[in-house]
Amino acid sequence: MHVTMIGAGYVGLVSGACFADFGHHVVCIDKDDGRIAALNRGEIPIFEPGLDDLVESNMRQGRLEFTRDTARVRDADAVFIAVGTPSRRGDGHADLSFVYDAVREIAPLLSAATVVVTKSTVPVGTGDEIERILRERRPDAEIAVVSNPEFLREGAAIQDFKHPDRIVVGTDDARARAVMAEVYRPLYLNAAPILYVSRRTAELIKYAANAFLATKITFINEIADLCETVDADVQEVARGIGLDNRIGGKFLHAGPGFGGSCFPKDASALLKTAQDHGVALRIVETVSAVNEQRKRAMARKVVAALDGSIRGKTIAVLGLTFKPNTDDTRDSPAIPLITALQDLGAIVRSYDPAGMEQAKPKLETVIYCHNAYEAAQGADAAVIVTEWEQFRALDLAELRRVMAQPVIVDLRNVYRAEEMKRAKFRYRAIGRAGVD
Numbered sequence: 001m002h003v004t005m006i007g008a009g010y011v012g013l014v015s016g017a018c019f020a021d022f023g024h025h026v027v028c029i030d031k032d033d034g035r036i037a038a039l040n041r042g043e044i045p046i047f048e049p050g051l052d053d054l055v056e057s058n059m060r061q062g063r064l065e066f067t068r069d070t071a072r073v074r075d076a077d078a079v080f081i082a083v084g085t086p087s088r089r090g091d092g093h094a095d096l097s098f099v100y101d102a103v104r105e106i107a108p109l110l111s112a113a114t115v116v117v118t119k120s121t122v123p124v125g126t127g128d129e130i131e132r133i134l135r136e137r138r139p140d141a142e143i144a145v146v147s148n149p150e151f152l153r154e155g156a157a158i159q160d161f162k163h164p165d166r167i168v169v170g171t172d173d174a175r176a177r178a179v180m181a182e183v184y185r186p187l188y189l190n191a192a193p194i195l196y197v198s199r200r201t202a203e204l205i206k207y208a209a210n211a212f213l214a215t216k217i218t219f220i221n222e223i224a225d226l227c228e229t230v231d232a233d234v235q236e237v238a239r240g241i242g243l244d245n246r247i248g249g250k251f252l253h254a255g256p257g258f259g260g261s262c263f264p265k266d267a268s269a270l271l272k273t274a275q276d277h278g279v280a281l282r283i284v285e286t287v288s289a290v291n292e293q294r295k296r297a298m299a300r301k302v303v304a305a306l307d308g309s310i311r312g313k314t315i316a317v318l319g320l321t322f323k324p325n326t327d328d329t330r331d332s333p334a335i336p337l338i339t340a341l342q343d344l345g346a347i348v349r350s351y352d353p354a355g356m357e358q359a360k361p362k363l364e365t366v367i368y369c370h371n372a373y374e375a376a377q378g379a380d381a382a383v384i385v386t387e388w389e390q391f392r393a394l395d396l397a398e399l400r401r402v403m404a405q406p407v408i409v410d411l412r413n414v415y416r417a418e419e420m421k422r423a424k425f426r427y428r429a430i431g432r433a434g435v436d
């Protein structure tokens with residue numbers, strides 16, 4: 001099959017490379033000249049484990065191309081739209097301008113029987129509007145519009161794409177359904193369930209999934225707050241409830257609040273959709289509000305660990321990305337936390353294995369370092385914000401030697417209290433007893 005991907009970002013690039021690996025001929029089109037030039041030089045513009053090898057081998061075998069030339073959509077059996085849908089500044093609706101611009105650009109260039117597939121996360125009804133634009137501009141063509149939301153996670157994107165829990169295909173059109181079945185045939189042969197639903201249902205499934213996962217995280221975060229007050233251990237509570245199959249153990253890790261390029265903006269967009277239709281989604285509303293204030297509130301933990309004031313003190317922030325194994329700092333909890341620390345008068349030093357370049361424009365006054373120990377140099381406290389593997393096995397003796405005070409605030413619960421006691425650190429965690 002000939003597949004075209006519009007947008008070569010986290011989703012478009014991974015999906016394009018995986019489709020090529022399935023044996024399809026894939027052309028990825030991006031309007032970012034720098035990104036296309038880098039990809040054609042063999043450089044991967046994002047940090048995603050395994051993606052470099054996958055892109056390189058499929059380019060070498062002639063199944064994967066990168067271009068700025070939108071006219072290449074004319075050869076495609078299926079055109080996937082994987083452009084960004086960020087929060088619209090001011091009102092929190094999904095900003096669909098990238099999606100609609102892409103549709104207007106490709107409309108005159110498509111062959112008459114193409115299937116246009118929305119992989120971007122878009123509110124219910126967006127597919128109808130895409131269809132309207134295409135009909136208006138191409139009355140001659142029989143273009144079907146399908147919703148095929150993506151559920152991959154950054155950091156494990158290739159594994160997720162190739163072994164999905166399910167594939168959701170939203171269409172009522174038999175021809176489009178056959179094209180989608182062919183595109184995903186290798187996964188179907190691997191027994192990945194394909195769920196055929198209406199386009200609007202598919203669009204909503206994506207938002208409902210993200211809102212539910214965000215709710216789980218927020219639920220355990222609030223239970224963690226209670227654990228701290230009543231002297232219980234949130235990790236044991238999470239295990240105790242997670243072993244119940246009706247609940248499940250995933251997304252029950254207490255932490256500094258969810259972030260990333262999807263959950264915050266998707267929760268907000270879902271709320272706006274519901275409001276537009278006169279429906280109250282009070283649970284999602286609360287989850288969003290609780291999470292927003294939690295990120296900045298984490299600064300209070302640091303203040304408490306340093307006996308009530310951080311003015312003039314140096315804080316080492318370990319981790320800037322919203323989770324490990326990505327360079328993505330979009331809506332990362334590290335950003336409001338650092339801003340709050342600076343507002344309270346602290347000097348912030350930081351290290352992240354992959355996210356520092358992305359963080360720099362958002363956090364200009366942070367002192368960026370080459371490793372965790374350099375960041376901890378002279379620090380009064382080290383705060384673990386992202387659970388990168390290398391922060392799970394820090395040389396505690398070395399850390400203690402370089403710091404001004406041995407204080408660790410572990411917002412990801414990666415260490416055990418006994419370990420910290422042995423290493424003579426003052427230790428604060430989330431929803432668990434600390435060490436003085």
Ligand SMILES: NC(=O)c1ccc[n+]([C@@H]2O[C@H](COP(=O)([O-])OP(=O)(O)OC[C@H]3O[C@@H](n4cnc5c(N)ncnc54)[C@H](O)[C@@H]3O)[C@@H](O)[C@H]2O)c1
Binds near residue numbers: 083152
């Ligand atoms: N990042 C994730 O983990 C993830 C997971 C599931 C779904 N999604 C959804 O997938 C969509 C894309 O997310 P992303 O993180 O890959 O975004 P991204 O910002 O990393 O990539 C978007 C790319 O699209 C390009 N682009 C924009 N307009 C274009 C146009 N008209 N023509 C060609 N290229 C264009 C941009 O230059 C950019 O490279 C969003 O709707 C997001 O919500 C993301």
